[in-house]
Amino acid sequence: MVVRVGILLVLLAVAVGLFARRARLLYRLIRLGRPVMRRGDMPRRIEREVVEVLGQRKLFQRLLPGLMHAFIFWGFLVLLTTIAEALGQAVERDFAIPVIGRSGWLGSVQDVFAAMVIVGIGIAVWIREVQRPERFVGSHKLEAFRILGLIFWIMITLFGLTASRIAIGLAEAPTAWTPISTALSHLFAPMSRGWREFFVWFFLWTHLLLILGFLMYLAYSKHLHIVTSAINVFFANTKPRGTLTRLRIDLEALESEDVSLGAATIADLSQKELLDLYACTECGRCQSACPAWNTGKPLSPKLLIMDLRDHLLDEGPKILAARESGAPREPVPLIPDVVDEEVVWACTTCGACMQECPVDIEHIDHIVDLRRNLVMAESRFPQEAGQLLRNLENSGNPWGLPQSQRAAWAEGLEVRVLQAGEPAPEYLYWVGCAGSFDDRAKSISRSVVALLQRAGVDFAIIGEREGCTGDPARRMGNEYLFQTMAEQNVETLGDAAVRKIVANCPHCFNTLRNEYPDYGGSYEVVHHTELFARLVSEGQLTPTQEVNALLAYHDPCYLGRHNDVYEAPRDVLDAVPGLRTVELPRHRHRALCCGAGGARMWMEERVGKRINAERMDEASSTGAHVIGVACPYCLVMLDDGAKDRGLRTEILDVAQVMERSLGPLPAP
Ligand code: SF4
Ligand code: SF4
Structure with a gap:
C-alpha cells in the first residue's frame, strides 16, 4: 500500500x-491585458452558468x-x-x-x-x-x-x-x-x-x-476551453449584445501618459478579450454565421480569435520575460503582423458571431478595439470612411448636410418642434440622421409621424438640436468623436427634460438605450414598432384597409439580435388586414445582416458578393412582393440590393405598411 x-x-x-x-x-x-470591470449583475451571471454551461442552451440550437x-x-x-x-x-x-x-x-x-x-x-x-x-x-x-x-x-x-x-x-x-x-x-x-x-x-x-x-x-x-469556457461565460458582458465596452478618453491624460488608444498590441486587449482567446473551441459556429465570411470577405471571426490566441501564446511569454528582466522589447503590432487590416474593416458588427458562440466570446469588442487604434492612433481607415468622419465632425451627420435642413422632411406635417424652455412631450421622437436626410428614409419618418398623430400620442421632435448619436463613429472606432457627440446629445436631452424617447432607427435606439447611460443619459427608449404594437393592442391604432401583399420581414441586427425585439414588428404586421407574411429562411436571431452596420453603410464593398445582394437573393426565394424592415439602413441597403438584382420587390418599413392600412380619418 x-x-x-x-x-x-x-x-x-x-x-x-x-x-x-x-x-x-x-x-x-x-493579466497583461487592460483591466475590465465584469463583476456586477451576479444573478444574471449565475443564471448563464446554469442555462448556458450546465444546460448547454446555445449548443442545442x-x-x-x-x-x-x-x-x-x-x-x-x-x-x-x-x-x-x-x-x-x-x-x-x-x-x-x-x-x-x-x-x-x-x-x-x-x-x-x-x-x-x-x-x-x-x-x-x-x-x-x-x-x-x-x-x-x-x-x-x-x-x-x-x-x-x-x-x-x-x-x-x-x-x-x-x-x-x-x-x-x-x-x-x-x-x-x-x-x-x-x-x-x-x-x-x-x-x-x-x-x-x-x-x-x-x-x-x-x-x-x-x-x-x-x-x-x-x-x-489549444483546446483549453474545457477548463476556461465556464469562466469566460461567467465574465461575459451582461448588457444587451449591442453595447460596446466603453473607452473613456481623457485628452490631457493621453498627452501626459503613455496610454494606448484601442488595441495596437496584444497587451492592449482587455483581460476579458484575452480570456476569450483561451475559451475558443474552434467549433466555427461564428464563422458559418458571419455575413462577411459567407460573402467571400477575408474576415472569419473564428480565425481572428485563433490568430490572436496563437499570438498571445507565442508573444505573451516574451513580453513577460522582457518585463521581468527590464530588457527593451519592440512591441509587435497586431495589424498587420497578426490580423490583416481588411479583416478589421469587413465586419458589420451584426453580432451573428456572438449570438452563435457557445462560450460567449465577444468578437465585436476585439474588432472595434483594433479599429479604435487604427482610427484614433494612426488615422488609418478606408478612404470613404474618412468622408464619413469629416461629415460627422463638420456637420454632425453622416450625410454632411447642414443642420438647418434636419427637420425639412417634416414641413407641412404639423409636427411640434420642441423649443428650449418648453415642457417636454410624453415622447420625444428621435428621428435619426437617415430619417432626416436620406430621401428614402424620410418617408419612414413621415409614416411614423402620421401614425403617432392618428393615435393621439403627445410627441415632438427637437429638430436642429438633434445630432447624430455617434453610432457610426463608435462602430468605426472613433471613440473620441462618439464620446463628444454623446455628451452633446445628453446635454440637449437633459435641458429638454426628456424622459421617454421613440426611435425608428435601431442604431439610434441601441445607442440611446444601451450606451448613453454610460454618459449620464438614462431614458425610457422604445423602438417605433414596440410603441405601435402597444397602441394597436390598446385600440389606439386600428388598421382597417386591406394591404393585399405577401410580405417577408427582415430582422434588423440592432433591433433583433442586439436587443431581442422580434415580436413587436411581427405583431404590428399581423394586425394589418389582408397582409400575408412569410419568414425568410434566416430570420429572428439567425437573420442575415443587410450589410450596413459597423459603419459599413459608408464603405465600399469591393471584395466578394455584396451582402445586400445575398439577402435579396434569399428574400426572392420566398416569393414575397414586399420585404418589411424596421430600420432605415436596412431599407436603403435592401432597396439597393433589389435594384442590383433587377427585382421589383418593394422594401417598406413596418410603419409604412401600417400607414397604408389606416384608411381615411374617422369623421369628427
Ligand atoms: S459581427 Fe457579424 S460581420 Fe462581424 S465578425 Fe461577427 S458575424 Fe462577422
Ligand atoms: S463560435 Fe466561439 S467557440 Fe466557436 S469557433 Fe467561434 S469563437 Fe470559437
Missing part, C-alpha cells in the same frame, strides 16, 4: 504541478452537434465521481465514495453517462469525417481528434475497470443497476482469478494515467 500511495502521489504531483505551472503562465498572460457536446460534457461531470473512486481505489481496493458510493442510482448514472460519452465521441467523429461542415475550415483537426481519442480511451478503461471489478466481486453498486458494465464483466468470465486481478490493476492504472495525461495535455493544448 505504501508503494501504491507513493506512486500515486508522485503521479499527482507531476500532473498537478505541470498543470499549475501552465495555469499560472496563462493567468499571467491574461443545432440538435446533433448539441447532443454530441452535451453527452460528452454531462458525461464528464458525472465521471468526476468515477475519477474520485479510481483515485481512492489506487490506495484502498475497496474504496467507495462515502455515503453515496455504493448506491445503485450512482452506479446507474455512471454507467449510462460513460456510454453517452462514447456515443458523443462517435457523433463528433461522424460530424467531422462524414458531414464535414464548412464551419471547421481552419480549425485544428488533428488536435481535436487527439482530444476525442484521449476521452475515448478514458471511457474504455473506465468500463474495463468497472467490468473487471464486477468480475472479481468488487462492484461498488448492485450489479442490476449497472447493466452495461455487468454485461461487459462476462468477457472476464473465462479468465482465471489471477488474470482478472491483473486486469483490475491494469485498467485502474491506465485509467489514472490517461486522466492525468489529459489534464496536462489540456493545459498545453
